[in-house]
Amino acid sequence: MKYSVFAAAVLGASAAYAEMPELTVYTYDSFVSDWGPGPAVEAAFEAECGCDLKLVGAGDGAALLARVKLEGARSDADVVLGLDTNLTAAAAATGLFAEHGISADYSLPLAWEDASFAPYDWGYFAFVHNADASVPTDFKALGASDMKIVIQDPRSSTPGLGLLMWVKAAYGDEAPAIWQGLADNVVTVTKGWSEAYGLFLEGEADMVLSYTTSPAYHLIAEEDGSKAAAAFDEGHYMQVEVAGILAGSDQPELARDFMQFMVSDAFQSIIPTTNWMYPAVTPAEGLPTGFETLITPEKSLLLSADEAAALRDVALGEWLDALSQ
Amino acid sequence: MARRAQPVSALPGAGAALLVAALILGTLAAVALRAESARGFGASDWAALRFTLTQALLSAGLSVGLAIGLARALARRRFVGRSALIALLGAPFILPVIVAILGLLAVFGRAGWVSQILMFFGLEPLQIYGLHGVALAHVFFNLPLATRLILQGWQEIPAERFRLAAQLGAGPRAMWQLLEAPMLKRVVPGALAVVFAICLSSFAVALTLGGGPRATTLELAIYQAFRFDFDLGRAALLSGLQLVLTGLAAFVALRVSAGDGAGAGLDRVVRRWDGGTALARGLDGLWITLAALFLLLPLAAVVAAGISGLLELKASVWMAALTSVLVALLSTVILLLLALPMAAVVALGRSALIEVAGILGLAASPLVIGTGLFIVIYPIADPFALALPVTALVNAVMALPFALRILVPQAREILGRYGKLSMSLDLTGRAFVLRVFLPRMRAQIGFAAGLGAALSMGDLGVIALFADPEVATLPLQIYRLMGAYRMEAAAGAALLLLVLSMGVFWIFDRGGRWHAEA
């Protein structure tokens, strides 16, 4: 519903508009941007629901959760879309989320069982590099090499936190040693993904922390096959992005419809070339051409929401110690 | 009569200062009151505080120190393109942080132009990441601002004084002692305080150029408190610490800089008779050339990166550009409504607190202000519907310290020189403001408005927290493009932003000086 505020104020709400139920979905900013899945998702859902879907962007995943916490039970939101498994434990602990009650035939590498949150896409963290470079195949080799990497700060960025969890999940108590090894490879640490990726494209580093799906963007959107993701032997940590229904929703039926729509082909086929992630349920027509060129990790790593929450502070301390020297 | 009579009332200015203080402290309080528990001050916080202070002091000292030399050179020389150069020098300050960082690294980075030249001669590439990198970036951002503030001090020395000094046969040294040193003593502490305050709340620049978590500043700790820990009390505590440090810096600076104005002249065009030797000319030329290279090369990198992207900008980017211009205009109006009465009160010498209130805007964490506003607005209205006015307001408050630094000296001058005459003519209140205060302030108002508008254009600000998918400013759209891998389009949008910001700055600044020679 474009310019709904202005339209309502200037023209007065039409009868049809007034009767149409409204579903408010809070999500992260890049989801709703012109280049994200938002516009297509909105059009597709509104075509079948007879409702007005209002997508509201609030920073990134962590800002989104902060927003939900600040608004509490009075929130206008019906659905929150865009948390990941590093945030779901904290989100569930607020008691603001209801059970979603939907099921689907997920194509995730791991079984998904969470009554509060349902996944809509996922990806693997990976170091992206220029395809012509020879790259190490695990963290130890990376630490021993003179490859320069740029990473994101876990305190201000989702991928940054993902890397922290990746090393922790792969190496457990050995994580501090891994970080010690990486310290001299880290050119710098950035506030967010955009800065890091920009620095990499400018040639400031040989590799950047991103996703295994990043090369797909360059290949499909820019017809540029010069970027690749390095496959690491210890496995790749996953990011699973999820949505949940707020218990305080005044449209619980519609919210459930939306969640069901979210795991349907209509929604899932939009994801790969807008969010540049893997769809949670592979659509009937399969993945877009180009995705088959991406690396497929031998091993998928993912800490459960509770494990992630419990390990977070320790992992951050180890990271700070190693990189602050 | 208990007090000396004055042609303007102190009330509107005091009201404006109160409003600013209420916004900054009120939002902080709103965040603090929502806190459930706050982790105290730990070892890592002390480290962050130490690093924050170190880099802010270093950056402020370097920026202002270099600015004195550059401003002196610019004040003494007249050359073709001088005003265009001065306008361009302001550009780094108004770029979104991420764009400026990329421009800077294109020149000074590991793979930058300088490193490539070094490597061509078989030398090691430039090692930019570290404390020196942070200082370099902060000098890049703040040297132009400090130069403008100090250059203005030079231009406020009346032509008559230079004539007198020239008549006395004063050489560069005597000129320094007679005119320049006293002026600098008034202007430099304020400039130092402003740059210090800006660097105090630096985050993305310090982290990226600092090369990692060694370069953790208080602002990053605030981010961590919000995002990582959702510890609002801690965020409020750290933000309060930032405010106290800035307030102290401002207070000290004002104490040191207190003094009489330069005295007034009759609006004659300044002509100088000093610095005529070949050595002085050469040194000034060197200063100007080096500074121009340092500041303009990264801008050239931004322009070069953006040209191809400019062609593929979609309608939504142009819409965002329009939104940004409108927000900037609204922000400028708010800025002047706040700054002019405040400048008048400061010039009346009524209260140093007013000026301290004015500088707090710099130290306030945008995240805390944004969240505080959200907490305050949420129960009564839809924060999203108010996204643009709120952004304009916050941008205005952030630009207030600069506007005050620009406006106060001239306001002091006007009240000192024309206060009694105006009162004896019953030219007070509204009539004084319209007939004397505003016309005499024209050039300064133009400069302040230009800077305010340009700053608002470039500031990502609180809009990121309130963004409605349908309403975006240009900086937000740049971040969105980058977030969607569209680096080339983002570079194009950044170039558009640069051009627009420089454009609004130029129009306002020029408008203030148009036919200003009475």
Next chain:
Amino acid sequence: MLKLEDCRIGNGAFSVTADLQIAPGSKLAVIGPSGAGKTTLIEAIAGFLPLRQGRILWQGQDLSDVAPGKRPVAMLFQDGNLFPHLTVAQNAGLGLRANLRLTAAEKLRVQHALERVGLGDLAARKPAALSGGQQSRVALARVLLQARDILLLDEPFAALGPALKAEMLDLVAELAAETGATVLMVSHDPQDARRIADQVVLVAEGKAHPPMATAELLDNPPPALRDYLG
């Protein structure tokens, strides 16, 4: 009658006392050693400096709480009597209306006043384009338009040459005669006093003495004045 009743005027740590009366329409010179408080006295009458005690009355009305612009006083300062951004006509026009919204009739009066001081054809100029003498004339045209009962002069012509200064003082005397204004003129030059003042107020050692006839005082100066005159 301008009456200063038991006044003590403070200016920082410094103060001047005054207890004196001045007859309407008289022309007085305020003289005394440098730093004795001549300007302080004048500025108190103009309303720029608060009284620490006593009161100032004009024709029986207490001026103590009257703002400077509302007093029956016009004043010319040592310098800075004109606004550089306003034209000659606007500067003079301020004497009629501070907001410069002049009616056609008032504009005509401004033009007449400028002609009276010999600047009829310079109305559209800005002050920077005038000579020192011309600038003084603009200020006098404004004084003429203000038509206040009391005219205070704080050495406004000090920067002019002797001939030009004499010319200006004569013009002041003429204008004052036309409007019947009471004139108080700060001066450090006894010749100025002899030229237009019939009485002199001596300010010395923190005290403003009651007016005395000019010739009498200058011919038989008291000790404080004798030191000053040398």
